Amino acid sequence: xxxxxxxxxxxxxxxxxxxxxxxxxxxxxxxxxxxxxxxxxxxxxxxxxxxxxxxxxxxxxxxxxxxxxxxxxxxxxxxxxxxxxxxxxxxxxxxxxxxxxxxxxxxxxxxxxxxxxxxxxxxxxxxxxxxxxxxxxxxxxxxxxxxxxxxxxxxxxxxxxxxxxxxxxxxxxxxxxxxxxxxxxxxxxxxxxxxxxxxxxxxxxxxxxxxxxxxxxxxxxxxxxxxxxxxxxxxxxxxxxxxxxxxxxxxxxxxxxxxxxxxxxxxxxxxxxxxxxxxxxxxxxxxxxxxxxxxxxxxxxxxxxxxxxxxxxxxxxxxxxxxxxxxxxxxxxxxxxxxxxxxxxxxxxxxxxxxxxxxxxxxxxxxxxxxxxxxxxxxxxxxxxxxxxxxxxxxxxxxxxxxxxxxxxxxxxxxxxxxxxxxxxxxxxxxxxxxxxxxxxxxxxxxxxxxxxxxxxxxxxxxxxxxxxxxxxxxxxxxxxxxxxxxxxxxxxxxxxxxxxxxxxxxxxxxxxxxxxxxxxxxxxxxxxxxxxxxxxxxxxxxxxxxxxxxxxxxxxxxxxxxxxxxxxxxxxxxxxxxxxxxxxxxxxxxxxxxxxxxxxxxxxxxxxxxxxxxxxxxxxxxxx
Numbered sequence: 262x263x264x265x266x267x268x269x270x271x272x273x274x275x276x277x278x279x280x281x282x283x284x285x286x287x288x289x290x291x292x293x294x295x296x297x298x299x300x301x302x303x304x305x306x307x308x309x310x311x312x313x314x315x316x317x318x319x320x321x322x323x324x325x326x327x328x329x330x331x332x333x334x335x336x337x338x339x340x341x342x343x344x345x346x347x348x349x350x351x352x353x354x355x356x357x358x359x360x361x362x363x364x365x366x367x368x369x370x371x372x373x374x375x376x377x378x379x380x381x382x383x384x385x386x387x388x389x390x391x392x393x394x395x396x397x398x399x400x401x402x403x404x405x406x407x408x409x410x411x412x413x414x415x416x417x418x419x420x421x422x423x424x425x426x427x428x429x430x431x432x433x434x435x436x437x438x439x440x441x442x443x444x445x446x447x448x449x450x451x452x453x454x455x456x457x458x459x460x461x462x463x464x465x466x467x468x469x470x471x472x473x474x475x476x477x478x479x480x481x482x483x484x485x486x487x488x489x490x491x492x493x494x495x496x497x498x499x500x501x502x503x504x505x506x507x508x509x510x511x512x513x514x515x516x517x518x519x520x521x522x523x524x525x526x527x528x529x530x531x532x533x534x535x536x537x538x539x540x541x542x543x544x545x546x547x548x549x550x551x552x553x554x555x556x557x558x559x560x561x562x563x564x565x566x567x568x569x570x571x572x573x574x575x576x577x578x579x580x581x582x583x584x585x586x587x588x589x590x591x592x593x594x595x596x597x598x599x600x601x602x603x604x605x606x607x608x609x610x611x612x613x614x615x616x617x618x619x620x621x622x623x624x625x626x627x628x629x630x631x632x633x634x635x636x637x638x639x640x641x642x643x644x645x646x647x648x649x650x651x652x653x654x655x656x657x658x659x660x661x662x663x664x665x666x667x668x669x670x671x672x673x674x675x676x677x678x679x680x681x682x683x684x685x686x687x688x689x690x691x692x693x694x695x696x697x698x699x700x701x702x703x704x705x706x707x708x709x710x711x712x713x714x715x716x717x718x719x720x721x722x723x724x725x726x727x728x729x730x731x732x733x734x735x736x737x738x739x740x741x742x743x744x745x746x747x748x749x750x751x752x753x754x755x756x757x758x759x760x761x762x763x764x765x766x767x768x769x770x771x772x773x774x775x776x777x778x779x780x781x782x783x784x785x786x787x788x789x790x791x792x793x794x795x796x797x798x799x800x801x802x803x804x805x806x807x808x809x810x811x812x813x814x815x816x817x818x819x820x821x822x823x824x825x826x827x828x829x830x831x832x833x834x835x836x837x838x839x840x841x842x843x844x845x846x847x848x849x850x851x852x853x854x855x856x857x858x859x860x861x862x863x864x865x866x867x868x869x870x871x872x873x874x875x876x877x878x879x880x881x882x883x884x885x886x
Contacts, residue, residue, distance in 0.1 A: 330349075438861070439451070496512045569581075686740075718859050733751055757789055
């Protein structure tokens with residue numbers, strides 16, 4: 262341990278030595294370009310600075326540091342620290358004020374954050390520091406590229422700027438499609454698009470305010486702001502990459518090399534005043550504030566799954582495998598870029614689900630949305646000016662009133678007779694009741710089913726795993742003593758809901774019908790008045806020929822027609838389900854994100870397990886106002 266510590270200290274010392282050497286070389290090169298009497302001229306200019314310009318530059322510095330603190334608010338939300346926003350911003354402002362002046366930004370900033378926030382560990386402080394540094398550098402790269410293309414800039418910056426701007430859409434798509442990346446044994450969740458947009462916005466405010474402060478401090482207005490801005494950004498990037506304390510050396514050298522030679526005295530005057538106002542004074546204030554860190558916070562943690570067994574919607578049990586959680590009686594699921602409130606609230610006395618999901622989405626830099634909610638909740642969303650879409654239809658049965666003797670069930674009776682003729686026997690087992698399930702045989706059927714269906718799915722889809730089906734009612738179909746199919750149902754005190762459906766490719770016709778029929782009869786025996794056969798994609802919209810064609814393709818790809826036909830054999834009541842988001846664009850983004858999470862489950866949320874289910878919850882293509 263001691264050897265590691267000494268090794269780490271040695272590496273940091275070497276890094277600091279290299280940074281100081283770089284700064285010294287840059288200053289030596291810069292000094293060689295100055296004429297005799299240069300410093301006397303600078304002293305005269307400093308004494309003659311306009312007081313109003315100094316005051317305005319100080320105001321711009323304050324605005325810049327307000328923006329700097331917001332980086333930490335985004336970082337804390339991304340890492341889920343639970344730190345209040347005001348404390349996160351304050352600690353971040355202090356950390357950056359010290360780090361940009363003292364150098365070794367990541368380490369210095371981490372130490373300052375650790376000192377100011379007693380609730381966080383040094384490891385979390387380092388993660389916060391790395392997050393802020395990395396995202397700021399990426400945002401600065403984008404802002405610099407745009408500024409160099411819009412305003413006059415050195416010729417060597419043209420093609421790098423074009424490449425950065427051209428690559429931006431691909432980078433956005435990549436982050437959208439791959440919200441988490443795996444590096445060896447570690448899975449890293451990338452910042453959401455909403456988080457990156459926030460960082461970009463605060464970076465623009467930060468650098469515009471900082472460059473304006475420098476512009477105001479250059480006497481005589483010798484350098485136009487449109488010329489100064491891209492050069493300031495290039496110099497700032499060079500200073501940050503060098504790691505020198507305060508960026509001293511590279512920052513000055515870049516500006517002197519690019520700005521008009523006749524304004525060198527004024528430029529250096531402005532830089533010296535800028536370093537005093539933007540670097541030295543904030544660093545002194547930050548050191549004084551560090552003498553009194555924030556008081557510890559003792560925030561209560563949200564229970565993950567406390568209300569599932571009494572939920573009015575049994576399907577909420579899916580959060581046991583997708584990383585979802587319960588907050589304020591709403592089931593919330595993080596799908597990458599989106600935080601979904603799944604189904605309706607778990608209690609009739611629950612707070613407003615729109616307010617709940619909006620608050621938790623804001624705390625995680627995510628898009629808020631409702632997914633597969635009832636008409637009642639959709640109406641509430643519409644009243645709050647959210648955009649609502651009919652995305653699916655749920656097949657619902659009342660087992661207490663279910664009878665197959667009437668004419669509408671002719672097709673179902675034929676399927677059941679086929680299963681009986683094939684000598685299919687149905688049994689029921691639940692691990693929690695002490696019944697031993699044939700887990701290895703179920704895994705075999707599950708594997709055959711996956712091979713036949715061509716892939717795994719996740720997100721809102723069920724997953725076969727003993728610890729998952731332990732919470733469900735499972736029905737097994739045997740033929741001549743061999744397991745050939747099974748079905749499982751989420752259960753609560755109010756409802757059962759069909760979840761997993763697995764079958765051997767050679768399973769006789771009618772087997773799955775027999776499994777579901779057995780569950781319906783069992784639910785009636787237990788006094789369950791509502792059994793859901795889960796949802797199918799909504800029917801295509803016939804009002805538009807193009808939308809109709811696209812919807813038909815989407816429904817066919819998701820198995821919609823076959824599922825609807827299968828469930829229609831049980832003569833269910835079809836109840837519409839809706840999705841909603843604050844506006845049309847965010848709803849479209851949320852639905853695409855959910856579809857991505859279903860078809861490309863993230864290892865960060867699905868624990869590297871295969872998630873696949875015969876119940877398709879993909880979104881339909883129709884958006885209804």
